[in-house]
Amino acid sequence: MSSSVLYDAPGPKARVRNIIYTVLGSALVLGLVVFSVYRLNEKGVLEPEVWNIFNNAGVRANIRDGVLSTLKVFALAGVLSLVLGLLLAVARLSDHKWISWVATGFIELFRAVPLLITIYALWVLFLSYKDDLGVIGENASFWALVIGLTVYNACVQAEVLRAGVNAVPRGQVEAAYALGLRKTQVMTMLLLPQAVRSMLPTIISQLVVTLKDTSLGYIVTYAELLFAARTMANNIIVNGENPITAVVIVVAAIYIAMCLLLSSLATWIEKRGRRAKTGITVAHAGGTGGAPEDVPGDVGMPMDGPPDVSK
Amino acid sequence: MNVLLDHLPEFREGFIGTVLLTLSSGLLAMVLGVIVAGFRVSPVPPLRFLGAAWVTLFRNTPLTLLFLIAWFVVPVIFWPGLSPWTKAILALGFYTSAFVCEAVRSGISTVPLGQAEAARSIGMTFIQTLRLIVLPQATRTVIAPLSSIFIALTKNSAIAGAFSVAELFGVQKLLSDKGFAIVPIFLFVAIAYLIITFTISGLFRLLERRMGVAR
Structure with missing residues (x-):
């Protein structure tokens, strides 16, 4: 209403x-x-000297590097999570019982455990086997963050895709089999394209969550935006104090701008999808939004009755 | 098994910490979320705008950043000397309230039009319509999404552990700092979280069955 x-x-x-x-x-x-x-x-936060630090080339370079490393993690984890998510979704939908069980177990375990716990455990693990792991060991916090984000978000993306696949009308699958298409063909030519198309807004919303969660790198001391800014603020002294408040305000603005940009893309695609007459119902962008967590499209779905999730 | 048995007190404290943190910030999120949802559907345009701004802002801010704000900006502006516990509840509650608000709002939109129309035609005001007619009926559809929001909240509360609040992530950190093998610790902490999240989804399913009406 x-x-x-x-x-x-x-x-x-x-x-x-x-x-x-x-x-x-x-x-x-x-x-x-x-x-x-x-x-x-x-409290002296608005003193010109405090804000003048942002005119300093070093400070700017620090913030720029922070943004870049945040984006680096996001790009890597985003792409990997989509790939792994696709594999997991297909595995969970597989006709072979044991494959689908393994996929289900994997998805349920890593979706239920807080991302931070996973990342931290991976970090400690990588640090303790530093010498045996080569590239990963040298950059333990980076890889812990990327792999943790990948695994967690892949599980969520897998559930999103599965919901999308289940929302494709049965008749289409039957028709495809009647035409003589094979299982793989049905999946790759019929189900997945439609699932991706209808779930695109939710997938992008989950990418926003991925972007937001890169900030967990702060806790495993990976120099992403938040951590870079915090260490930087600790090293600067203006008027006898660290300008933490000012730096946090600036970083907050940067984060919100990045996430807003991505979520407005999701909303735009959703609106565009509704206009197009493809007969594919497009899910809500706000779906999971960021309730990082759950079967996407639960929140906010009842409204226009987009694809039902897994029922 | 040794790690668990030898450090049972720590695990217990962490478990209770997580549960309490979830409950208290969940309560804050519920109250704020319902109020903001009321704003979002209210007849006063600026209130609608305020509600929309609230949701957009909190949904697009990383929770870690909110924690930093609670730690370094809130004490400067409002009260210095808040306990870490209060600051964690504020950060988690405000963050989650945006999601609660969206869930409630979409619940409101599932209540049949006729209900609100009937309420208005017998002369109820906006607040009466919402409080007596629409919200009670919206509860039914809101429960399922709320359950996932609360599970998310439980998981998000792990971040508080990194900011020196005693809960499960704190336990994991403490024990791995002491040099115990990480894999068993991870598994035990994971199991503890599983217990909490399963309890939440079980409770909500029960609630759903109680509230469900044969249609």
């Missing part, structure tokens, strides 16, 4: 009341902003 069903078109009294609420609400928000700025100013 559109929100307008919940209330009548405002009459004169309601209009006055709405204006009062508007003024009160805006005043409250404005008050909060003013208060924050006042307090920040009082």
Whole structure:
């Protein structure tokens, strides 16, 4: 139901009341902003010297490197998780019982364990076998982060794809078999393309989650944006203090901008998919949004009845 | 098995920590989420805008960053000297509230139009319509997504452990710092999380069955 069903078109009294609420609400928000700025100013965070550090070439280079290493992890983990997710989805849908059991077990285990726990365990593991692992050992925190993100997000992407495959009408599969297509052909030519197409917004939303979760690198001391910024802030002293607050505010803006960009792509694709007359229902971009966690499309699905998840 | 038995007190404390953290920040998230969802469907445009901004902001911020903000920005602006526990609850609760809000909002949109129309036609105000008619009926559809949100919250609470709050990730960190083999620790911590998440999904399934109405 559109929100307008919940209330009548405002009459004169309601209009006055709405204006009062508007003024009160805006005043409250404005008050909060003013208060924050006042307090920040009082604590000396708004001093020009504090913000002047961002004019420093070294600081800028630090932040740029942080962004680049965040993006590096994101690109690698994003691509790998899509590939592994595809494999896991196909494995879980396989007719061979044991393959589908193994895939199911893998997916359920790594989806249930917090990503941070996985990454940390991998990190410690890599560090303790540093010498035997070669490339991975040299860069333990990077690979722990990438592999942890890959495994976790692959499990979620696999579930998304599986939901997409299950949403393809049965008749199409039967028709394909009747035409004499083989199992592999049905999967690659019929099911997966439609699954990917209908689930694209959810897949991209999960990529947003991947991007957000790269910040867990902070905890395994990988120099992604958050960690780089924090170490940088610890090394700078302005007016006798570390400018942590200012740096955190700037980094927050960068993160939000990156994630917003990616999620608006998801929303755009969703809108575009709804307009196209392909007969494929497109899932919600907000689906999982970031409830990093779960069968995508659960949240926010009932509305327009896009593909039902795994039922 | 030794690691578990020798460090049972630590594991128990961590387990209880995770459960309490999940419960308290879940409660905060529920309250905030329902209020913000109310904002998002309200007749006052700026409130709608505020709700939308809230959701967009918190959904696109990494949780680790929210933790950093709770640790380094909130004390500067509001009260210095908050306990790590309170700051963790604030970060987790605010983050999760955005997802609760979206779940509630889509639940609201599944309630048949006629219900709200009938409520309005007998003269109920917006708040009465929402509180007495629409929200109680929305609960039914909201339960399933809420269950996944709470499971996500449990898993997200691990990040609090990295910020020196006593919970399961803290246990893993402590024991691996002491030099115990990581694989068994990982498995035990994983099992502990599995217990919590299975309990949550079980409880919600029970709730769903209780609330489900034959249609």
